[in-house]
Amino acid sequence: MTSMEKGQIKDVDGFNAYLASRFDGLSKQLKKIARFVLDNPIDTALDTAAEIAGKIEVQPSSLIRFAQALGFDGFSEIQRIFRGGLVQQLPGYSANYSHRIEKLKEGTEDTASSDHPVLNVFIDANIDAINALRADATEAKLNEAVGYINKARHVYVVGQRRSYPVAIYLYYMMRNLDVPTYLLDGVGGLLPEQANQIGPEDTVIVVTFPNYSDQVISIAHKAAENGAKVVGLTDRLVSPIVKLSDVYFLSDKVEVSGFRTVAGTMCLAQALMIALGLDRETAGENA
Amino acid sequence: MTSMEKGQIKDVDGFNAYLASRFDGLSKQLKKIARFVLDNPIDTALDTAAEIAGKIEVQPSSLIRFAQALGFDGFSEIQRIFRGGLVQQLPGYSANYSHRIEKLKEGTEDTASSDHPVLNVFIDANIDAINALRADATEAKLNEAVGYINKARHVYVVGQRRSYPVAIYLYYMMRNLDVPTYLLDGVGGLLPEQANQIGPEDTVIVVTFPNYSDQVISIAHKAAENGAKVVGLTDRLVSPIVKLSDVYFLSDKVEVSGFRTVAGTMCLAQALMIALGLDRETAGENA
């Protein structure tokens, strides 16, 4: 990978590989340009140098410097490569994927082609899961949850097994936002003991999906009994923690060949953290 | 009669219909040009007027006459229509919300409005991130990664901070699939020590996103030096672990008001586990 030379560049992939191999040696601004070029092949191919420069917030001359730093005569030469790549992507106008799902059902889609049919269906399922959040994660519910987090003395986060990554994420983000948060991670089998201190001034975020962990449910029980606020992240109304929660969110009901989607819940967790972040920003401005 | 007017032309289809309605009134040579334009939208969009004229065997000036006969200012105006149409046909165009994200960054999209626009844009960004996997997570790459996992004596998973949830998820799933896996979690600051035993018969899955953790990068370095296979999960080609990886996947380039999407990488991690699961299932049947 080190001995990449300009000569062998014919297509966009080749260019990108070459650019990556040279990236470290570029100046700060040229890196900025490099990132844009890597991320926006369509703009790079079609816009004028001045337009591209405008989007990156850089002088047009810097684009030429960028091209020359990589050994090209000018930026136009790079654009030629990207235009060529653009045309190659065109003939198969496979932009809408609904007809690909149809094909998959009929078995007409070529399994040996570049992409994996199971993966594609799985991607669709994840997109569905995320889209479902638009209806479920309403502003009112998010604000309610944010309110519980803000006025809590301590926030506890609990999730086991499949839900543990989500719990970790919430813990990490809230720590970054200066929320006094504790992760009930059950290290050393001490989950019940860790939960003993939960009181009426605290908030517990409970993440649980089938098969619902008994330990997690019993923590939710204890928290509700002790008068703590409970925020539930789970999959459906019949989940055991719904009736224990002051506010709950439903996500990732979907399952594809035995694999439950997880992106919806991650996205939900992030949405909650963004709502929290924005709230704190606004509160800070008013102070 | 010709109720078609130039004003309503916005896309290629509209232009073509308009051109058809005016076709009969054109001179012999202008008809020749019209046919070419109807048949070669790609050339019409991308070539210079001189190149197109050359292909039709006509003078460039005739192209301008053609455009003006139809009521346009010049041929460039027609090219603009065709370029716009071209972009829409490109795969991934419909899923591209980057311009909305840009607006949000500039603050031109009203953050304080009734509906939580940040969350909607964030959901869009996540969908975008997941869609991008279709192109990047090819069957070949997934199978290569699965191969490294299958033939490894031990598999190590490493990821810090934001990437830790992904690492945890991979660890959890591989343990369930009976892969001899170890999570390098850095408990007690012992990350370097945990990585000491990595050898040529092992495989390391490295998850890292900006700001790339120095510790994680140095583990990837050491692993590559010691001859272990490295599977990289990161955000872009210029990530420090790309050149250290035997196979790498790119996801979650997007960032919305300071929050990086994470659903793409979770989905990718799941895709990898599904590929692994399916592979083991098939292998089991043959045994």
Next chain:
DNA sequence: CTGAAACGGGAATTTAAATTCCATTGAAAC
């Protein structure tokens, strides 16, 4: 703190592309 080297902004210049203009051709009318 000082000086050298690299970097980057922006005007000036060059180059290329688009458009206009004019002379010529060719076809139709008388």
Next chain:
DNA sequence: GTTTCAATGGAATTTAAATTCCCGTTTCAG
């Protein structure tokens, strides 16, 4: 056969884009 006029080729001009160059600014070494 001559006249007329739209159609066309091709040079000339204008316009726009790409590239160069100069100079102020930053960065880093000593």
